[in-house]
Amino acid sequence: MTGFTEEFVERLLRAAEAARANAHAPYSEFSVGAAVLDENGAIHVGCNVENASFGLSVCAERNAVAAAVAAGGRGLAALVVITPARPPASPCGACRQVLAEFGDFPVLLANPDGERRMTSVSELLPDAFDRSVLDSS
Numbered sequence: 534m535t536g537f538t539e540e541f542v543e544r545l546l547r548a549a550e551a552a553r554a555n556a557h558a559p560y561s562e563f564s565v566g567a568a569v570l571d572e573n574g575a576i577h578v579g580c581n582v583e584n585a586s587f588g589l590s591v592c593a594e595r596n597a598v599a600a601a602v603a604a605g606g607r608g609l610a611a612l613v614v615i616t617p618a619r620p621p622a623s624p625c626g627a628c629r630q631v632l633a634e635f636g637d638f639p640v641l642l643a644n645p646d647g648e649r650r651m652t653s654v655s656e657l658l659p660d661a662f663d664r665s666v667l668d669s670s
Contacts, residue, residue: 618644
């Protein structure tokens with residue numbers, strides 16, 4: 534990740550992997566963990582939580598963002614997402630929109646096999662609907 538030491542990136546990866554171990558994914562069996570770094574340097578984690586009423590399921594990324602906000606974080610500096618997919622899967626559209634609410638920052642996509650792909654919020658969601666759209670009306 535740009536501007537982060539490899540040791541710190543590994544710390545974020547371990548946090549995301551630990552969260553992934555707690556995922557509740559009995560329907561898809563696709564466990565996801567996420568670790569988000571807030572503007573104060575705190576790491577917040579989330580995992581996906583599925584529901585028999587599929588529309589009520591919540592993704593790991595949104596749970597990590599919610600944890601950061603609940604802890605007082607208002608700006609995000611980085612996100613790591615770990616999935617079982619090969620190559621590593623990217624966040625869904627809803628998660629991309631939620632991430633865009635907090636700006637553009639690096640996103641590392643990974644899997645347990647060690648594959649990694651670096652991207653950013655703006656690459657995942659170009660031309661995002663954000664505050665600037667509301668301010669222009």
